[in-house]
Amino acid sequence: MNPNEQTIKITSPQVDEYEDIVYSQIKESWNTRELKMSLLVPRTDNLKPAILYFPGGGFTTSNYHKFIQLRLALAKAGMVVASAQYRHIPDKFPCLIEDAKKALVYLKNNSANYHIDTNKIAVIGDSAGGYLAQLMGVTSNSTHFLPTETTAEISKVAAVVSLYGISDLSTIGGTKNPPVFHKGTSSPEALLIHGIGAQNSSLTINDSPEKAKKASPTSYVTNNLPPFLLLHGSADTLVSPEQSQHMYEALYKKNVDASYITVNGAGHGTAEWYQDSIINEIRDWLLLKLS
Template identity: 45%
Template sequence: MKKLPLLLTGGLLLAGMASCVNAGELAGNTEGAQVIRVEKTRGRIDALNDIVYSQVKSTVAVRQLHMSLLVPRNGDLKPAIIYFPGGGFTSAAWNKFIEMRMALAAAGFVVAAAEYRTVPDTFPAPVIDGKAAVRYLREHAAEYGIDPSRIGVLGDSAGGYMAQMLALTNGDKTFERGDNLAQSSDVQAAATLYGISNLLNIGEGFPQAIQKVHQSPAVTEALLVHGSAFRDWPGATIDSDPQKALAASPMGHISGKKPPFLIMHGSADTLVSPVQSQQLYRALKKEGNPADYVLLAGAEHGDDSWYQKPVIERVVNWFKATLGAPKAAATAEKDKNANL
């Protein structure tokens, strides 16, 4: 019998061993083990943190504004969602609502979470920042695998105000300042959860004692519009200049064609009146714009109701229907691994 060269013999032996390894069945390693098999239904999601998207001058110093990103690891161009956190116009901690952001990323969206200037900075600083965040994503769309023609915004409470303002001021150059000005800040969809649509009547329908609080010059909506009392300036109530307050409100920018809206509010909200969402919905429909209004029965302002699966799925599915379903990083249908 003709002998094979040693190198060839070794190669065949290694190939045979590799085929056994690739089969995933190494003998002698299963004793005592609970062997499971999984379907590859979930892709990887990369988390990118502390990205500086803008540098601005605030009332106290020059500061950097940050965002974080969740980026599904696939080669397709993906729609993007920018989440703006609530905080009563006094804070904007962009690490909130991870449950919602992860669900969107798992569905295949690139998900940004962005901070913005708050009181003592005054309007229009937050809106300027929000538009800068949109422009940043468009400028870096290729880097993050984003389809720049499909960018939506999402926010809760004061973040809902942000989402509304950005969508309702598409094409308005008043708020375009800073970097990446060659890029558009227009958005193609907006979802607002228990958001503020009119700074003049946040407490409408509440007891008079609560409504009276909103007439103080120290309440945050008044500080946002008029600034803080200082030296000879005593401050001003929100209704001391209704025209100025309305110009700083989403309801002051309602006319004309607008992108689709998802408007959600809790029926038991005692902080931001459900009237805020109702009046936004009616105004959008009156102008002939697409809008869905969902009232969450018994839900308070930002309580645990908003973190439940039906609520999160409602938001995810709405964005998929509105912006176009991305290639999912995790299968949205029945999980084939659910019974493991």
């Protein structure tokens, strides 16, 4: 017997990547903007759950190639994982949630190409992406922010995961001694709802409470929502842990299946979020909810 022979045990499927798929075209004044997504697809023929990931970026970027550790772990567990770009500042709300809905529509309309079980599509995001995932969850199977010529049913998602996400635009920095930055006219949340221009650039988030409310996930919490997993770092000074706590409390009051995990000592997008313990927690929760 050759002493160098090895037997390899297969524990996860091969994963194929489909890069930079155009899922939406936005007609602008003088051009057409393409919005893209990338997919990680386990090479199996069975119907698979899918995860739609929205990257964070302070409402100013949407780098859909980030968080590869988490995305690959989910794909190796047998889930199709899509990562979607979306419009951001200088574009105003509700552009980004309209894009998120279109990304979901693309997955459902092309489910046969990737062997996706359309009844088992979850959304996940970090920071501003967590905000989008929450907003997708609370408006699931509703007429809010629907793309044209679609029905509420196509906006339905099966589960929601938010990592240090935003639930209330008016209190991102918390209700007790929030950073001055969030109160200013140049804060991302202010620019998101007011836009950029001579008139709008002098407005803070609190100058239009109705606009802030309309753009906040907590405003749409009702019963019969999909299950939520909310994670936040105890040392997050950019997006207050109160954001996840208050969302959890709102969901709990409506008897929604919700879990809230505080990661002790973790900050905003710090190294803790890329460790196996966190990734495995998210993976196992999704496998349970999408089984």
